[in-house]
Amino acid sequence: MAARQTQQRTQTTQPQPPQQQTRENHVTTGATVWLTGLPSAGKTTIAYELAGLLRSEGHRVEVLDGDEIREFLSAGLGFSREDRHTNVQRIGFVAELLARNGVLALVPVIAPFADSREAVRKRHQAGGTAYLEVHVATPVEVCSVRDVKGLYAKQAAGEISGLTGVDDPYEAPESPDLRIESQDQTVQESAAAVHALLSERGLA
Incomplete structure (x- = not known):
């Protein structure tokens, strides 16, 4: 009897397999940001x-x-309003698919038109999938100085046209879930602000 009790105690204190520990520590709440x-x-x-x-x-x-x-x-799409809308809807479809399967989908995409963004939001709402809109509201003057891809310089030189916010419209969100003034804070602070929003909504 004593030997059986000792064996039972040994069995209950064995460590969990690494795979099981990983599963239990894995967070599965999905959303699109x-x-x-x-x-x-x-x-x-x-x-x-x-x-x-x-x-x-x-x-x-x-x-x-x-x-x-x-x-x-979207290699076959151009930059007309219709093509931009189609591109945003494709991205929205993929994001919602990921989000409803437990992935946090982060989408850093211009999406210049309000109706395109609203259509993506409605797609998520229809599926009961969390969706957050974050407006990175950096002024065009700051963006043109950063000019990561050289687009503003090319537009100024007449090499390209249709640059969003310069000679093509950008419809800023009126009521985003979060607005970030990235020129006034570090990248880490901006990311922390979005993380705080996710935590507030029970998504992180």
Whole structure:
């Protein structure tokens, strides 16, 4: 009897397999965080900073980079209003698919038109999927100085046209879930602000 009791105690104190520990520590709440703003506003930089923070907490995270989407999913689209709308809807579809399967989808994409963003929001609402809109409200004057891709310089030189916020419209969100003035704070502070919003909504 004593031997049996000792064996039972030994069995109950055995460590869990690593796979089981990983599963239990894995956070599965999904949501889409759409970071909208002008070119060179800091959207992608903030998204990747936030992604690192969330992954360190056990979240599954994907960053849907606008340039990569253009290359692999929307290569045939141009920059007309209709094509921009189609591109945003494609990205919104992928984001919602990821989010409803437990992934935090971070989307640093300009999405210049309010009706396009609203259509994405409604898609998420229809599926009961969490959706947050973050306006990275960096002024065009600051963006043109940053000019990460050289677009503002090319537009000024007459090499390109249709640059959002300069000679093509950008409809800023009237009531985003969060507005970030990235020129007044660090990337880490901006990412922390989005993280705080996710925590407030029970998503992080």
